Amino acid sequence: MSESTNSANDIQRPSFDVYEAYQHALLDEEISPPLAAILALTQLMENSTAGTMFELVKALNDGAEVLKAKSSNPISLNAGCELFIAFVTLFPHDSVSFADLKTKLIRQGQQYAKEALSYRRKIAELAVGFIKDGSVILTHSYSRVVMQTLLLAHERKRISVFVTEARPRGLGIKTAEALTAAGIPSTVILDSAVAYVMEKVDFVLVGSEAVVESGGLINAVGSNQMAIIAKAANKPFYALAESYKFHRLFPLSQYDLPNHNSRIFSFPRLKSSVSPRAKRTPDELSVAPTTITQEEISQNNPDVDYTRPDLISLVFSDVGSLTPEGVSQYLVGMFAG
Template identity: 45%
Template sequence: MALPALDEDAPLVTPQKTGFDVVQAYAALLERDDPMPAPVAAVEALAELVSRSDSSTIQELLALLRQASAQLAAASFNPISAQSGTALFMRYLTLQRPPPEMSFAEFKSELVQRAREFVRNSSKCRDAIAVNMSSFIQDGNTLLVHSYSRVVVQALLYAAQTQKKRFQVYVTESRPFGLGLKTHAVLTEAGIPCVVVLDSAVAYIMAKCDLALVGAEAVCESGGLVNFIGGYQMAIAAKALGKPFYALAESFKFTRLFPLSQYDLPSSLPSAPLAFPSADALASEQSKGVPATPVRPMIHSTMPDALEMSDAATRHNPILDYTTPDQITLIVSDVGVLTPSGVSDALFSLYGG
């Protein structure tokens, strides 16, 4: 049975009901103690959907997967990562050419088996990246890393524990979730000197660092990065002070997204981030009055209680930002060490023209 190429203009076949909640399954994979990377979780969720479906034709299966992919993106806090995984799965499906003697049920079983093999082997990408990154970390280096990234932490642990390199790390606090505190805990437990810095202190500390290192939620076709908020300002500070800025990302995070600015990123927020309030909302804020100024006048004075943003104000802020390719020195991936312009070649080899 020859598998036709995906025709985006073909009418959709109404997908059948499977009794399986793909969004719930995806959420469960991301909420585990050791969660999967979001693109990998998306592949696993779609594989489970295929295994439970009663599709009898390729068009029915494609319609079911299109619908599920849209549901995952709509329900995701970070839709970009989900779309990276679903696009990879759909591309793999449309490239399959099973032998004529294979039944459709056997084809679906083979598809699920290959998808789960990809999921099982996805952690090997981080192993390869750790090796590829090792030559860029030298004895005595001071590094600045952003937030928490599995691949960045693994690369640092490999350099310290396997290659016995001695270095020290500054890590951003990474508001609003404080993910940098997890990086600090992991590195400190491994005996790597690590200090947490305020997000607002990135430019202050950059001059003391030899290089800056970040992970990525996605790597765009332009060679730019989608990352947890704060990565862009770190890249700007690094370039201004002449420090190399490296991004570590697995190849399954490469995505056919070509943003032209910060404001082109897909968002799960109901309205544009940081929009000014309506007249009614402004009046509500005015009624709360002006708080006292937190001060610490003397060296022995206690630290004052900090003013904190409300939960609603925090939710109204962006969670992701886009680092433009001109700010990035190299992208270290399991498929090699790439310049930003090399990402489009890697995507072309995967998705074609």
């Protein structure tokens, strides 16, 4: 009787909500989606009743699928999940029991997330060496590592920054406000004015959602066109990326990105009962004018885009300054154990 009661209690016991843990981690503004995913999977491991490595890895993969399904843009968090699961799978150990191994893995996951918060400072120190006194920089949207780099550069050199508005979310305004508050001269420009301003800048500096296996970059939409224009103007295009954003993904075009769906760039159905080919009178055309909202525009457009590796000058990371080819080599080594 006692055994059956305990079994029933185990079945009824509320399961761990990995997505809730992920969202809670993101409440810390210093935690980016890949790190939040690693922290959430570490907590999942703590709460797991897995008795073997096979069961534990399956639980982690299931948790990663939950995070992916509930996120509108899973690319960045996928990189964190992929890195953590590879770490667990390849972790060398001489543990006497699975429980001991599990404790070590949990401790290592927590320690990695803690240490990873220092990566932005390492990247900033590296990137500042490439910034000359008096530089005029163009950046895009909002990036924690870009902000840290610009603030550090401002402490040591004179810089000024053009920031794209970064529609539809307008995060470039957040960047410009933070720069202005720190005393850095900055100007917000329209996304459509990138080509206009390019001849005034010394280089482009952007953050990243992920750096993929080809050495290409996934970042806030608009990054690709900036890179194309920078290449045409012979201006360096630098990307900043923590190594936990390196992702084993190999897109060949914008439409290979995991977050692409049929909603993006779709054409709305005509609400009028009049045939599209039928001739309309001026009175018919003036009836019921169409109103397009910013929300509708946002829903019909991508959040991120893909920049080819040949458009990127260097990727600054906590593991060094890498060419796009160097990123590919590093990724192969990272997941080869």
